[in-house]
Amino acid sequence: MSATINDVARVAGVSPSTVSRALSGGPVNAATRDLVRRTAETLGYQPNRAARELITGRTGALGLLVPDLGNPYFTEVIKGASSRSRTSSYPIFVSDTDEHVAREHETIASLRHNTDGLILCSPRGTDEELLALAQTGPTVMVSRHVPGVPSVMGDAAAGIEQALQHLGALGHRKVAYINGPAGSYSEGRRSAGLAAAQALGIEVVEVPAAAPTFDAGVLAADLVLTTGATAIIAFNDLIAIGVLNRLTSRGIRVPEDMSLVGHDDIPMASMCTPNLTTIAVQKERLGFTATDLLLRLLDQRAARSSATEPDDTCLQLPSMLVVRGSTGVAPSTPPRS
Amino acid sequence: MSATINDVARVAGVSPSTVSRALSGGPVNAATRDLVRRTAETLGYQPNRAARELITGRTGALGLLVPDLGNPYFTEVIKGASSRSRTSSYPIFVSDTDEHVAREHETIASLRHNTDGLILCSPRGTDEELLALAQTGPTVMVSRHVPGVPSVMGDAAAGIEQALQHLGALGHRKVAYINGPAGSYSEGRRSAGLAAAQALGIEVVEVPAAAPTFDAGVLAADLVLTTGATAIIAFNDLIAIGVLNRLTSRGIRVPEDMSLVGHDDIPMASMCTPNLTTIAVQKERLGFTATDLLLRLLDQRAARSSATEPDDTCLQLPSMLVVRGSTGVAPSTPPRS
DNA sequence: AAAACCATTGCAACTATTTGCAAAACAGGT
DNA sequence: ACCTGTTTTGCAAATAGTTGCAATGGTTTT
Missing domain, CATH: 1.10.260.40 (lambda repressor-like DNA-binding domains)
Structure with missing residues (x-):
């Protein structure tokens, strides 16, 4: 051959x-x-990769785990990761966990065998579980921080703060925040940003969503309407678009009757009517940076033999509110539930 | 260890x-x-995978190439492929070519080294190029057929025919068809379905789109309005949604003034307003079946030593028109350009 | 001129598995 | 007990690269 x-x-x-x-x-x-x-x-x-791997014990490949390939947020992260790995001769294995914690465990176990290091994107599971999983080999996390595991994330708190300022300036005094799935770390971070509300004289009501999906947003919309809020910040754009659809079909106009802010700035956010005001995260950069960090980690391991000092790197990429058509001045009275 | x-x-x-x-x-x-x-x-x-690979010359992995991970159509295909490969202990490498023919060549070359077989999804490039690439190793194509290369595809012609019947029944007599990127095979197949138009007494005007994207659809919308058509069939849903956005912002109502049919039934099709009537393709099944076919092919190779008889398998999965809110009875006069 | 030293190079062992070939074991028939 | 034939098993080679150790050869130092 x-x-x-x-x-x-x-x-x-x-x-x-x-x-x-x-x-x-x-x-x-x-x-x-x-x-x-x-x-x-x-x-x-x-x-020959196999011969090299056999003698060195290194596979020369990376693994990337995302909860759902159907979520455009993650595909952007993947693109960033690929573009970094392309310049390094490390091919990258992408796998989808279907938002199942169990599948997450299986996949990590199987990927460990085929890769030198793993990138876990928005993993579910408890801190303890994830720490244990991370200790089975070099690991970097995206959009989630567990002490002892290096990670890269968007500055969710700052984004939320910007959104609250924006809404406050438009006269909104009661804002509903639609939470992400429990156990998702970014959920926690995002909620933390809400602390700024008090200083701005805004009351925040939290509303749960079962999943970070369109359908969960549809569901949540009705709940929000019972709260008397005049604006909504959603955990992510998919939820926001679900909300938007439900509001529209119930005859509630966005932004005249209700303002709506998403999170992530997925492509779909600028395809719906009205275009979605959203907190833009540098998704590709997130993937790129995480891969870079992982590669650096692997280099370190290769140099010093067994440097297992816990690495607590946590890079934060800035987020920025993109104002589009779904936010406007507060109505004099909230839309009736 | x-x-x-x-x-x-x-x-x-x-x-x-x-x-x-x-x-x-x-x-x-x-x-x-x-x-x-x-x-x-x-x-x-x-x-140990490496040791086994070294001696047998087989890697035990598959490769999957898609033009754009950001296109939800392809992520569904990937999900199907993963679900098949999961049951077979063959991990699967996914790569994105950014719709570049050159990148396609590079990626195939590099994936060949790491895999036993490749799935090419909607590849660009000429038949000759693809035949040459396919002959560098076991290959299955999705949504494209090149003589000599086994493939799996949706029945695009039948889908278009159903759409034309549907529009004809609603009284439309002039339909614009927005083409996909030149050199994309499915483009050819889909156009073929337009042959049914004549029998239905429908005139078809073809309008080009530069890419299978939202932005290309926005662009194409204005072109369509110069044709006097009262209905549009788009190459895919992304284009259709682009068209929808442009029409809406120009004050043309869908479906009252203009009917619109997409193709693929991506999730976004049921998230926009109005919901998109679209030709549903079994995307996950496409990926699943292609992987299955490839695995069977590899088994064959393993059994008979070098059976290089050209395989012309071309599986067709049925498509079906899903009628939603974007199609309605034809207006008495076409919307003015 | 001998000794010491340096950079460069080759030998051989090592990695974990598969596989052709031959040996061993065992059964049945004579 | 011996031969034959079949099954079962082990040996050793082979895969393609990396790496510790030793050897080589030339240059500098004493």
């Missing part, structure tokens, strides 16, 4: 070990290195 | 080769096979 290291060695007139060292930066005479590089090139030599 | 075949052999008191045969169905005494199986179980033995 394809050329092996021995073929290159024979043609170049050196030993296989010299070829190995020449191509991987070992101590080799500059002249022979050039010779080896050239012959490898002309022979179209590609090192 | 984890137990090797030698550990199992030692504990069971047999040779490594016997363990190998016992676990992979070779000729072994039933009693020893049981013994080996049990000890492997208790030791938690997992065969």
Whole structure:
């Protein structure tokens, strides 16, 4: 089939070990290195991954776990991760857990075998579970922080604060916040941003949503209408769009009767009518940065043999409110439930 | 770290080769096979992928290439493929080509090294290019057929026919068809379904779209309005939703002034207002079936040594028109351009 | 001139598994 | 007891790369 290291060695007139060292930066005479590089090139030599993995114990691949591929938020994160991994010769395994905690465990176990490191995006499960899972191998988390596990996240609290300021400026005094799934960490972070409400003279009512989906939003819309709020901040855009649909079909106009703010700025947010005001997160950058962090982590491991000091890196990427058509001045009276 | 075949052999008191045969169905005494199986179980033995790959030349993984992860159509296909591969111990590598033909070539080349077989979803490029790429290893295509390459596709022609019948029954006599990207095969198949128009007394005007995206749809909407058509069939739902947005913002009501039919039935189709009438394709099933076909192909290869007879399997999954809110009786006069 | 040192290179062992070939074990028939 | 034939088993080679150790050869130092 394809050329092996021995073929290159024979043609170049050196030993296989010299070829190995020449191509991987070992101590080799500059002249022979050039010779080896050239012959490898002309022979179209590609090192055999399996052989390398067998001897080094490293697979040269990464794994990325997302709760739901159907959620555009995660596909953006994936794109960012791919674009980083593309420049590093580390292929990336993507897997979908269908929002099941059990599936999450299985998939992590199976991915560990095929990868050198894992990126867990918005994982479910308790801190303890996740810490245990993270300790089975190099791990970086996205949109969730567990002490002892390096992570990358959007600054949800700041985003929420901006949204509250925006709504306050428009005269809203009672805002409903539609929560994400319990056990999702970003849920916690986002709720934390709500602390700013008091200072702004805004009352916040929390309303639960069963899942970060359109359907859950449809459901939540009716609940919100019983609260007397004149504006809504939703856990994510999918929920917000569900809310929007339900409000529209109940004859409640957005933004005249009710203002609506989403979170994440997925493409769909600028495709619905009215366009959704939303807290934009740098999704691609999130994936890119997480991959970068993981690769750096792997480099460290390769250098120092077993540096298992707990890494508490937690990078925060800024979020920004994008004002579009779904927010407006507060109505004099809240829409009747 | 984890137990090797030698550990199992030692504990069971047999040779490594016997363990190998016992676990992979070779000729072994039933009693020893049981013994080996049990000890492997208790030791938690997992065969080392790299070592196996090195000797057999098979990686035990599949690759799946899609033009754009951001397109919900493809994520559904991926879900189907994953659910099939999950039951087969073949992990699956997903990659995104960003709709670039060049990226497609690169990615295929790199995936070939890491996988035993590839699934190409809606690949771009000419028939000749794709045939050449397919011949570098086991390949199955989705939503595109090239003679000599096995494939799985939705029955686009039948779907378009149903849509035309539906529109005809509503009194439409002039229908605009918004094409997909040139060089996309499904574009050709879908156009073929338009042949039914004549028999139904419907005139079809074709309008090009630069890409299968929302933005391309926004663009195309204005072009359609110059044709005098009273109904639109779009290459896919993303384009349709782009059209819908543009029409709405130009004050043209859907479906009162203009009927609109999409294609694929992505989740977004039932999230926009009005809900989109669309030709539903069994996306998950497409991915599932393609993976199944590829796995069968690999089994065949494993059995007969080098059976390179060209395989022309082309499975067709039925499509069905889902009537929602975006189609209605034809207006007496077309909306003015 | 011998000794010491340095960079460079090759040898050989090692990784975990599969598999062709030959040996061993065992059964049945003579 | 011996031969034959079949099943079962083990040995050893092979896969393609990496890496510790030793050897080589040239240069510098004493």
